[in-house]
Amino acid sequence: xxxxxxxxxxxxxxxxxxxxxxxxxxxxxxxxxxxxxxxxxxxxxxxxxxxxxxxxxxxxxxxxxxxxxxxxxxxxxxxxxxxxxxxxxxxxxxxxxxxxxxxxxxxxxxxxxxxxxxxxxxxxxxxxxxxxxxxxxxxxx
Amino acid sequence: xxxxxxxxxxxxxxxxxxxxxxxxxxxxxxxxxxxxxxxxxxxxxxxxxxxxxxxxxxxxxxxxxxxxxxxxxxxxxxxxxxxxxxxxxxxxxxxxxxxxxxxxxxxxxxxxxxxxxxxxxxxxxxxxxxxxxxxxxxxxx
DNA sequence: AAAAAAATTAGAATAATTCTAATATTGACA
DNA sequence: TGTCAATATTAGAATTATTCTAATTTTTTT
Numbered sequence: 612x613x614x615x616x617x618x619x620x621x622x623x624x625x626x627x628x629x630x631x632x633x634x635x636x637x638x639x640x641x642x643x644x645x646x647x648x649x650x651x652x653x654x655x656x657x658x659x660x661x662x663x664x665x666x667x668x669x670x671x672x673x674x675x676x677x678x679x680x681x682x683x684x685x686x687x688x689x690x691x692x693x694x695x696x697x698x699x700x701x702x703x704x705x706x707x708x709x710x711x712x713x714x715x716x717x718x719x720x721x722x723x724x725x726x727x728x729x730x731x732x733x734x735x736x737x738x739x740x741x742x743x744x745x746x747x748x749x750x751x752x
Numbered sequence: 753x754x755x756x757x758x759x760x761x762x763x764x765x766x767x768x769x770x771x772x773x774x775x776x777x778x779x780x781x782x783x784x785x786x787x788x789x790x791x792x793x794x795x796x797x798x799x800x801x802x803x804x805x806x807x808x809x810x811x812x813x814x815x816x817x818x819x820x821x822x823x824x825x826x827x828x829x830x831x832x833x834x835x836x837x838x839x840x841x842x843x844x845x846x847x848x849x850x851x852x853x854x855x856x857x858x859x860x861x862x863x864x865x866x867x868x869x870x871x872x873x874x875x876x877x878x879x880x881x882x883x884x885x886x887x888x889x890x891x892x893x
Numbered sequence: 894a895a896a897a898a899a900a901t902t903a904g905a906a907t908a909a910t911t912c913t914a915a916t917a918t919t920g921a922c923a
Numbered sequence: 924t925g926t927c928a929a930t931a932t933t934a935g936a937a938t939t940a941t942t943c944t945a946a947t948t949t950t951t952t953t
Contacts, residue, residue: 631919633931653910668933673910689884692828692836693941694909709876716873724867728885729859735850735887742883743830744869746876772950774900794941809902814941834910835940899950906943911936918931923924 621645628682638665639675643685648700650688650715690715690743705742718744762786769823779806780816784826789841791829791856831856831884846883859885 621640625632642659643651651659657672676697679685688696690708696715703720723742731737762781766773783800784792798813817838820826829837831849837856844861864883872878 631930633918635932654908668935669909670911670934671932674931687833689830689833692830692833695833707873707876710879718870722868722870724865725883726865726867727863729863731885731887731890732848732857734890735848736890738851738886738888740883740885742866742881744872744881745879746872747879749872749875749877772899774949776901795939809904810940811903811942812901815900895953897950897952899948901948902944902946904944907941909939909941911938913934913936916931916933919929921926921928923926 624684628679628684630678630682635660635665635667635671636675636678638663639667639672640679640684643679643699648698648717650696650698652694652696654694686739688715689741705744707744707746709746709748711748718742765825769820769825771819771823776801776806776808776812777816777819779804780808780813781820781825784820784840789839789858791837791839793835793837795835827880829856830882846885848885848887850887850889852889859883 621637621644622632624644625636625640630636638660639656642656642663643649653669653672653676656676657667657669660667660672676685676695680687680697683701685697685699686701688698688706690696690706691713698715700717705718705720705723707716707718708714725740725742728737728740762778762785763773765785766777766781771777779801780797783797783804784790794810794813794817797817798808798810801808801813817826817836821828821838824842826838826840827842829839829847831837831847832854839856841858846859846861846864848857848859849855866881866883869878869881
């Protein structure tokens with residue numbers, strides 16, 4: 612990474628997405644996009660920002676997450692019918708989901724092969740194919 | 753269907769699941785299990801019951817749905833990170849989901865072939881494999 | 894029939910998310 | 924650089940799905 616202009620990468624990402632690089636968007640984008648890929652909820656991101664001394668409201672966190680998703684910078688993962696997870700990994704891939712702990716783990720795209728997918732019904736197009744492998748603890752006493 | 757003893761099928765289903773065939777469970781079970789397979793939310797089921805002059809509280813609808821799921825009479829489908837859908841179709845199958853309308857449609861199990869599924873991580877077992885094909889309206893002007 | 898166990902209920906509580914409408918920041922351009 | 928319109932942010936209220944609570948009713952057992 613270019614440390615002489617530490618924010619430039621994220622600034623460009625935002626600009627190309629047509630989003631003004633405001634200070635909170637910038638800070639959130641850095642948390643999300645610098646470093647390894649991650650799975651995150653709005654609440655987690657807000658807590659991280661707060662912990663990093665970034666003053667940002669929950670409303671803004673939600674706004675930013677949705678804007679980033681619309682811009683294709685994030686993908687939403689639906690595994691829990693109560694909270695939304697976002698994934699910074701945009702490569703084709705799938706997920707293991709542990710219902711008991713809420714932990715999400717990536718499955719490389721080429722590790723799952725989907726054959727014979729039926730055609731989308733008339734008037735629709737396939738937006739995304741999600742595969743979730745739900746896991747339970749394997750307590751064989 | 754046996755019309756001489758119209759409730760008996762559903763009564764047996766409940767009994768075998770270890771659930772007392774109370775009047776509201778019975779009425780809800782009839783709405784769910786008599787007739788074709790369906791996808792339903794708690795709110796929809798409550799509205800249907802009310803429309804059919806069955807007095808039942810939302811709490812009881814939620815209780816019943818979860819009890820039925822635990823008993824293996826229903827399967828939960830997670831497609832929306834805000835509301836829970838339940839499916840009376842217990843056969844292995846998957847779903848088309850239209851994000852704009854919320855409409856769910858079954859995909860026969862044999863219409864999707866999943867190959868090379870990776871092994872479940874240590875300490876876990878696979879509970880279910882969910883495939884959701886997300887659809888968007890295909891508006892080519 | 895009485896007692897015990899289980900189910901149902903209304904309404905309050907909770908949790909995630911969205912909305913509101915007021916204030917602040919940004920970028921364009923005079 | 925200062926002004927202004929457009930956009931973003933905010934606190935807190937509102938909304939929505941769901942769960943909880945504790946009282947009442949129903950069911951089963953004795």
